[in-house]
Amino acid sequence: MFFAVVSLTILGSAMGLFLGYAARRLEVEGNPLVEEIQAILPGSQCGQCGFPGCAGAAQALADRSAPITLCPPGGRAVVQALALKLGVEANLSDVKDNVPMIAEVKEEICIGCTRCFKVCPTDAIMGAAQQMHSVFREACTACGKCEEVCPTESIKLQPIPVTLHAWYWHKPVIQPMQAVSA
């Protein structure tokens, strides 16, 4: 009897102390889901979703207060990744099936004002004052910030030209069978 009480007391207090210590020491700061979601988002902080940058959007997604289709530059790939992460159905019908775009400088009317490359969140524009600006295709996320600040409308989002490397077969179209006449 005595031994049972003592051993259980010791065991209980030891476990309690350990749990109390672990709760303090191993405390998780914030929701880890937010960080995981942020890792999925493009991270260009373009603000097209209406939140101040990708961190805000990730928080809203984790709180389930924003739809997973909120990120226009992310496109379908991000929607699918988010659906997988959050365990919700990806309703791709909401995603505007916009063709992948890319910023392009119309060289005749670029005045070299440097405004676009100052706002580009991924440093995808090269240029200098009074010099022609140019876009690195591989780095452009088509966030559209440059388009907004351009005074001469010389930088515009254009659909990415299809190259031999990126081309692939379209999905076969199944036509409904015609009824067989008797």
Place this chain on the structure above:
Amino acid sequence: MKLFRLRGGVHPESRKELAADRAIRVLPMPGRLYVPLLQHVGAPAQPLVNVGDKVLKGQLIGAGQGVISAPIHAPTSGRVLAIGDFPAAHPSGLTAPTITIEADGEDRWLETEVASDPFALTPDEIAARVAAAGIVGMGGATFPSAVKLNLSRKNRVRTLIINGGECEPYITCDDRLMRERAAEIVEGVRLIRHAVGAIEIMVGIEENKPAALAAMQAAAMGTEVRVIAVPAMYPMGWDKQMIRALTGREVPADGRTADIGVLVHNVATAYAVRDAVRFGRPLVSRLVTVSGGSVVEPGNLEVPIGTLVETLFQYCGGFAGKPARMVLGGPMMGVELATAAVPIVKGSSGVLALTSGEIGSVQPAPCIRCSSCVRACPVGLLPLDMAAHIRAGDSTGSVALGLKDCIACGCCSFVCPSHIPLVHYFNFAKGELMEQERVKLKQEATKKLADARNERIARIARERAEAAAKRKAAREAKERAAKEAAAKAATEVV
């Protein structure tokens, strides 16, 4: 010799009789050649010539870049007319970077280093010569051959298999090559063996090519090369099927043939290796079968790389009536050409002009789950289930069923009684998955850029703040010093 059981496969009508008995003819040099910089699996070649440069036949005009790549050589002597985009032999009809050469009619070779005894060369030298000659797998896979040689030597392959399958209907260029140039092929085979140190050498030839079998057997007499007849069925020319027939071994799903100690090369590749090692001549021409019901005079032509497909058709007497479809390669795996104004590349084994009677145009009907495609699949996949996943928009689900192992041979589409375009589904899904992968990679890259930029902006702001603080401190110190000096002066005055 005992052959091993094979999985799947179909028996399409061979239609090889159209061109099989036509001896190889050399195509007269066309006026202009369009040599694409990417004719192989891997990175495109980097152009080494400028517009207006004079080039000799066999001169290096494009250098391979990276580990998996192949150099490109001038197919004739002449002048570089242009370097730019030209329609590629591709179903999309898009353009690809191409070097255009205007032939001067002399067809003068660059002086090359002839090896008096190629068997005295070390394996390294042979591999280097093959690499420098820009040889790629000529059965259609166009994988750089030197990479395969080096990989095989590293893995100490035991068995060298030379693929004379040529299972695609209509195509007869390898058949003709074996009939007419068997001795050269056998020499090439022995050089490859010398380069990789294989113990066993087998040449597998489909039994529907008795003349080629006889010629090769005669040429291989007295050498260590064994020529073996294999059953005629499609896709016998798939390297892994050939390995299974001759050795009974199976290449693991995500492995290479070298993993099980086997190296497979095409007969035409062996021929090109002999040219490269003995005469130092790069791969600048190849045999192409011109066939199909619309071609007046089908045949087998030796064509410089970069010749337009239309030139080949013209040389073969043009068309008897408008062809319903033009195909580059065989009818099972070849690609439909929108225009005949595209160049022949290193991997082009044939060009076909088919009549409407030769092509099927039946509307697809629903799947009846007869599982004919499962029995036909040489890889052992479930084409009907894979296609169902893809049709429902779940390409990822089809990967779990083995989409990545699909070789797009077309057996399933061929046997489907409902005419479902199964291979089309698989090609689409493979493309879609690759596209998703590309998007993901780009997103990771742009995220790094965005992070770097944010960090830089924060650093600049911090440096500015620090500089401002420093200036402020300096100003204050100066003011304090001035004040103290003033105070001192005042006390001195007092």
